[in-house]
Amino acid sequence: MNGPPQKLCLDEWDARHASLLADGMREPAYGGLLSRHVGERGDTRLRHLLFDSSAAALRLWNFLLTEEDRLRGHRAAGRKLVGAMKDLGTVPVMAFASPDLVAFYPDGAWWTPCLMEHSDGLLAVADRLGIDDSFCPVRAMLGAFVTGSHFPIPELLVCSAGAVCDDFSAIAQRLEPLGFPVFWWEIPRRRSPEPGESALTLPGGLEAPECQIALTRLELGRVRLALEELAGGPLDDASLSASIRAANLIRRRLRALRDLAFTAEASPLPALELLIAEMLALHYCSDRDESLVVLERLLAEVQARVAAGQGVLSVDAARVFWVNPVADLRVMNLLEECGGRLCGTDLMFGHALVDIPEDLPPLEALARVALADPMVGPAQDRARMICAEMRRLGAEALVVSRIPGASHCCREGDIIRQFVRENTGLPTLEIEVPPLSDAMMPALHSRLLALVETVIGRRAL
Amino acid sequence: MITAGIDAGSRTIKAVLWDSEKSAVVNSGAIDQGVEQRRLAGELVERLLSELGAGRPPIARTVATGYGRNLIDFADARITEITCHAAGVALVAPSTRTIIEIGGQDNKVIRLDESGTVCDFDMNDRCAAGTGRFLEVVATRLGVQLDELGLLVQQSRCPTPISSMCAVFAETEIVGLLAGGRHPADIVAGVQAAISLRVSSMAGRNVVCPICFTGGVALVPGMAKALQSALGHPVAVAPHPLLTGALGAALLALEI
Numbered sequence: 001m002n003g004p005p006q007k008l009c010l011d012e013w014d015a016r017h018a019s020l021l022a023d024g025m026r027e028p029a030y031g032g033l034l035s036r037h038v039g040e041r042g043d044t045r046l047r048h049l050l051f052d053s054s055a056a057a058l059r060l061w062n063f064l065l066t067e068e069d070r071l072r073g074h075r076a077a078g079r080k081l082v083g084a085m086k087d088l089g090t091v092p093v094m095a096f097a098s099p100d101l102v103a104f105y106p107d108g109a110w111w112t113p114c115l116m117e118h119s120d121g122l123l124a125v126a127d128r129l130g131i132d133d134s135f136c137p138v139r140a141m142l143g144a145f146v147t148g149s150h151f152p153i154p155e156l157l158v159c160s161a162g163a164v165c166d167d168f169s170a171i172a173q174r175l176e177p178l179g180f181p182v183f184w185w186e187i188p189r190r191r192s193p194e195p196g197e198s199a200l201t202l203p204g205g206l207e208a209p210e211c212q213i214a215l216t217r218l219e220l221g222r223v224r225l226a227l228e229e230l231a232g233g234p235l236d237d238a239s240l241s242a243s244i245r246a247a248n249l250i251r252r253r254l255r256a257l258r259d260l261a262f263t264a265e266a267s268p269l270p271a272l273e274l275l276i277a278e279m280l281a282l283h284y285c286s287d288r289d290e291s292l293v294v295l296e297r298l299l300a301e302v303q304a305r306v307a308a309g310q311g312v313l314s315v316d317a318a319r320v321f322w323v324n325p326v327a328d329l330r331v332m333n334l335l336e337e338c339g340g341r342l343c344g345t346d347l348m349f350g351h352a353l354v355d356i357p358e359d360l361p362p363l364e365a366l367a368r369v370a371l372a373d374p375m376v377g378p379a380q381d382r383a384r385m386i387c388a389e390m391r392r393l394g395a396e397a398l399v400v401s402r403i404p405g406a407s408h409c410c411r412e413g414d415i416i417r418q419f420v421r422e423n424t425g426l427p428t429l430e431i432e433v434p435p436l437s438d439a440m441m442p443a444l445h446s447r448l449l450a451l452v453e454t455v456i457g458r459r460a461l
Numbered sequence: 462m463i464t465a466g467i468d469a470g471s472r473t474i475k476a477v478l479w480d481s482e483k484s485a486v487v488n489s490g491a492i493d494q495g496v497e498q499r500r501l502a503g504e505l506v507e508r509l510l511s512e513l514g515a516g517r518p519p520i521a522r523t524v525a526t527g528y529g530r531n532l533i534d535f536a537d538a539r540i541t542e543i544t545c546h547a548a549g550v551a552l553v554a555p556s557t558r559t560i561i562e563i564g565g566q567d568n569k570v571i572r573l574d575e576s577g578t579v580c581d582f583d584m585n586d587r588c589a590a591g592t593g594r595f596l597e598v599v600a601t602r603l604g605v606q607l608d609e610l611g612l613l614v615q616q617s618r619c620p621t622p623i624s625s626m627c628a629v630f631a632e633t634e635i636v637g638l639l640a641g642g643r644h645p646a647d648i649v650a651g652v653q654a655a656i657s658l659r660v661s662s663m664a665g666r667n668v669v670c671p672i673c674f675t676g677g678v679a680l681v682p683g684m685a686k687a688l689q690s691a692l693g694h695p696v697a698v699a700p701h702p703l704l705t706g707a708l709g710a711a712l713l714a715l716e717i
Contacts, residue, residue, distance in 0.1 A: 414665075418665065418666075421581065425580070426581075427579075427580065427581040427582070428581060429582075432586060442528060442531075443528075446528065446541055446542070446584075447584055449541050450541040450542070450543035450544065450582060450584075453540065453541055453543065453544045453579070454543065454544075454579045454580075454581070454582065457544065457578050457579055458578060458579075458580070460578070461574070461576065461578055
C-alpha cells in the first residue's frame, strides 16, 4: 500500500508518479507516466478520467495502454499473432498453449480511449465500408484493420459464428473480402435440455445438452488444427492442459480480487480499475504471465486497504450491480461521483471468470466453458445468474448499461431488469452509453443520482 | 421557517415557498426557461418572497431540482426530480403508488411503496419521443399554441394513429396526414394516444394504483384521459401538476 487511497486526475498522477519513484517504486519496462499515452497515442480521453492512486493501478493502466507495443514485440520476436474475435476466453487459452502463438482481442479496438474522442478516425473508416453507426462500436475494429494503425495485422483471425451478435458477424464478414482471412467456428445457441435428454452442468452452473457440448468440442478441434498449422507444430493435450491451468490461475486471482473489492465495507478499488482488471481474463493484454503479476499486485493492494479499513469511497455508497461494459469509461467515474459503488458485475463474459475444468480432456473442458458464455444462451439464463450474484454480493440496485447499436443488448436489458425486479424487488436502471457520451452526461448523471437517492431512501425503511 | 423549492425544467422554472409553521405553500410561480437559469430562478424566488409582504421571514433553505438544478448555485442542495416528485406527491396525494411525470424533455414512471418511498423508476431514453417537447413539435406543425392543443383535441371524432414516435419523423408524418386531409384535432388525439402508449410501455407490468399524473404535460386537456386508456387504470392529475417537483424540493429542504 502506498498512502491512503485517492482518485487522481492525469496531471495529479504525474506528481504522484514522481513521488512513488522517489519512494523506491520499481516499474516494469512498460511503466512510466500515464500522461505519456495522451501524447504518444492520442488517448485524450484519459484527461477526463479519475484514476486510483496506487502503484498497482498505475501498472494496470500502463499494461493496458501498451498492448500494441507488446504485440509488435511479439511479432519482432517471430511469434504469430492470433486475433481471437467474438469468443471471450476460449481461443486465447488454446493459442497460448503454443510458445509460438500470441492471442489478442481485435474487438477491443472499440474500447480504446482514443476511439472515444473519435480522434483516430476508425469509425469514419467503418462508415465508408458500409458499417455505419447503426452497428455496435465494435465496428471500430474494422477501421483498425484497414488503417493498420492500432495493432499489427494478425496472421490468423479466429472468429466464432452462430450464437453471436448480428452486428459482430456483419463486421467480421466485412473483413474477409478486404483480404483478412477469417477462420470461422460455430458456437451453438445454448438451450435447456429436453426432458430425458442427456445433459451436463457447465462451469458456472448452467446446463447444456451433451450433443451441444459435443458439437462445440468438434468445432474447437477444428480451431486446434488451424492453430497447429499456424504454429507449425502440434498443440497436444499436455500443452493445452498446461495452458488451462495457467488461465485458471488468472481467473482465480481475478475472482479473489472481485470478491474482496465487491464485499469490502468501504470500496477498496474504484469501479474503473475493477472494470479494466476484469478485461484481463479475456486475452491477458497479450502477455499471460504479466497479467498474473498485474492482478497479484492489485489484489495485494486491495488486501492491504481492506486490512487497514481504507477505501476510495464512503462506506455509505449505494451498492450497485453493473451489467455490460460501458462504451465511455467516464461513466464508471460518474457512478462514484453520484454516490454509488460497484458491488458486482456481469460484463458479458462471466464464463471467462470461472475455472476451466482441469480433470477433463482439454477440448472437452474448453467446450463446456465456451457454452457457459452468458451471451450464447437465453437472456433469462443470464438474468438468473445476475440475480444470484446480486443476492450473494448484497446489491442494492442494478444498472444495465446498453451499448448503442449492439443487437445483443436491445431487448436483453428489459428481460434482465424485469427478472431482477420480480425476484429481488430492487431498483433497476437501464442506461445507454455511447462511446462519446459528453452530450448524454447530464442525463446519465441524473439517472444514476436518482438511483442512488432511491437506494438511500429505501435504507431508511 | 420558509423553505424554497426550485424546479429548473427544460421549458419552465417553477418555484414553491413552503411555510413549515403553517404547513402550507405560501407562494408559488413559474416562468419560461432561458439561457441564464441561475438569474431567472433567483429573480423568481425573490419575486415570490417579496409578494409575501414586509415582515416575512427569510428563506431558510433552498433545494433545486430539474435538469438545470446544478446551475442553481445558491441552492443548499440539489436533488433529482424522481425524489422531489415523490416528496411532492406524498403530500398532495399520499396514497399514490405510481407517479407518471411528463415534462418538457423527460417522462418518468416512479413506483412508490405504501409509505411513499421510491421503490423504483423508469425514465425515457435520450430522444424527445413521448415528452412535452414532442407535443411542442406537433403544436408548431399544426400552427397552434401548446395550450391550445387541449381545446383542439376535444373536437376529435376519430383519433389518427401515429406510427412514428420520433419527434423528427412524426413531424414528417403529420405533414403527410395534413396533406391527406386529416383533421388537426384527430392528429392531436392520435399524438396523445401515442405518447400514452409509450409511457404505458415504459411502465410495463409494474403499474400499481392509485396513479398520480404530474408535470407540465398533465395540464394539457385530454392527456390524462389518453393515459388512462393506455394504462387501463384510473389516472388522477395532481393538484398543480406543474409545481409538484418544486413542492417536493421545498419539503425536502426541511430535511437537509
